Amino acid sequence: xxxxxxxxxxxxxxxxxxxxxxxxxxxxxxxxxxxxxxxxxxxxxxxxxxxxxxxxxxxxxxxxxxxxxxxxxxxxxxxxxxxxxxxxxxxxxxxxxxxxxxxxxxxxxxxxxxxxxxxxxxxxxxxxxxxxxxxxxxxxxxxxxxxxxxxxxxxxxxxxxxxxxxxxxxxxxxxxxxxxxxxxxxxxxxxxxxxxxxxxxxxxxxxxxxxxxxxxxxxxxxxxxxxxxxxxxxxxxxxxxxxxxxxxxxxxxxxxxxxxxxxxxxxxxxxxxxxxxxxxxxxxxxxxxxxxxxxxxxxxxxxxxxxxxxxxxxxxxxxxxxxxxxxxxxxxxxxxxxxxxxxxxxxxxxxxxxxxxxx
Numbered sequence: 001x002x003x004x005x006x007x008x009x010x011x012x013x014x015x016x017x018x019x020x021x022x023x024x025x026x027x028x029x030x031x032x033x034x035x036x037x038x039x040x041x042x043x044x045x046x047x048x049x050x051x052x053x054x055x056x057x058x059x060x061x062x063x064x065x066x067x068x069x070x071x072x073x074x075x076x077x078x079x080x081x082x083x084x085x086x087x088x089x090x091x092x093x094x095x096x097x098x099x100x101x102x103x104x105x106x107x108x109x110x111x112x113x114x115x116x117x118x119x120x121x122x123x124x125x126x127x128x129x130x131x132x133x134x135x136x137x138x139x140x141x142x143x144x145x146x147x148x149x150x151x152x153x154x155x156x157x158x159x160x161x162x163x164x165x166x167x168x169x170x171x172x173x174x175x176x177x178x179x180x181x182x183x184x185x186x187x188x189x190x191x192x193x194x195x196x197x198x199x200x201x202x203x204x205x206x207x208x209x210x211x212x213x214x215x216x217x218x219x220x221x222x223x224x225x226x227x228x229x230x231x232x233x234x235x236x237x238x239x240x241x242x243x244x245x246x247x248x249x250x251x252x253x254x255x256x257x258x259x260x261x262x263x264x265x266x267x268x269x270x271x272x273x274x275x276x277x278x279x280x281x282x283x284x285x286x287x288x289x290x291x292x293x294x295x296x297x298x299x300x301x302x303x304x305x306x307x308x309x310x311x312x313x314x315x316x317x318x319x320x321x322x323x324x325x326x327x328x329x330x331x332x333x334x335x336x337x338x339x340x341x342x343x344x345x346x347x348x349x350x351x352x353x354x355x356x357x358x359x
Contacts, residue, residue, distance in 0.1 A: 026050060026057040026129070027108030027183065030116050031098035036070040038118045038221060043077050043084060045122040058083045061116075062102040065092025078328040085328040093321045095177075096197040101321045103199075104190055105329065109183045113199065117220050120178040124215040128180035137185075137207040141178035143217030174212045175200050195318045196242040196310065241306040248307065251300035258296045265289060 028046055032039065043059060050057040061074045063086065074086040087101055099113050110129060114120040124141055131139045179199075185206050192202060204210070240247055269280050 026110045027106035028059045028112045029102035031062050031064050031095045032116045033064045036073050049122045060085045060102045062087045062098040064098035075327050088325045090322040090324045096199050097321045100197050103186050111183050112180045114178050121216050131213040132180050136209050136211040138181040138203050138210040140176050140212045141215035142174045142212045144214045197320050201243045247303045251303045254296050
């Protein structure tokens, strides 16, 4: 099911490059981590899909610690397509950090993020944008059908539960990396300096007008996912400790529970002594009580330590990403002097106003 877009308004490449800078309707941001085996096909399909829309567009690849050959490939694609741009990070910072770098450098009125492995079909971008036009600020592409290994599925369930606890919205279980949102949000993202990044949390801070649309989900054609079970669980931990306080409340609750338990044990010991004239004997009883209370204390201390570590990194002003080099950003006005200061030069109206039909 490919998205075909037709309409009266037409924006040619020549007209996009006139005036103070390029007029960009849609920015597609892709974080790249791996050998980039699917990038050539991905670029061609994005160009074909958005070219049908008669809308100006840009495709930004953010190289997040991939092998050197991957960055060379991005440079070559940027040489073939004037509106394909590249950002090369100094090391691997994580998918959301890389997306934050690309979003900050984009200039489109609509921003679309997607994976680099073609599991998110570019032909579904028009469906995201159409849904965005229905008075929404953020739209997630929810797979119609998706198969995952058991451990990956289990980790996804944990992450979505963490997102629900952080975001406090019912749409959390439908959140995916295939998303479209208004380009104006980039100005709010520019002030974010924490090394712990979640694009979905940042979007939830900016708006509550969030929706979903069913899209196709294709099988991975190249390589394996960089998100292992342990990395997904670590991401879920970062979500709940970096963007919510409920772990602290859980520690407080455990403290109250064990205080009550300790009081009951004390009442039992005193009551037995008063009624029977004997005390509770035995090392096992004492060791068990000490182990229970010590475990609860260590659990609470661990949670507090996680929050202190995040405060420590914030005080250090550790950046969310560092850029080593860029390619093709000299074509976008105001970006060649410093990626991350991009201002929107288009609002995507020519795309939203077009008559979109699926074939």
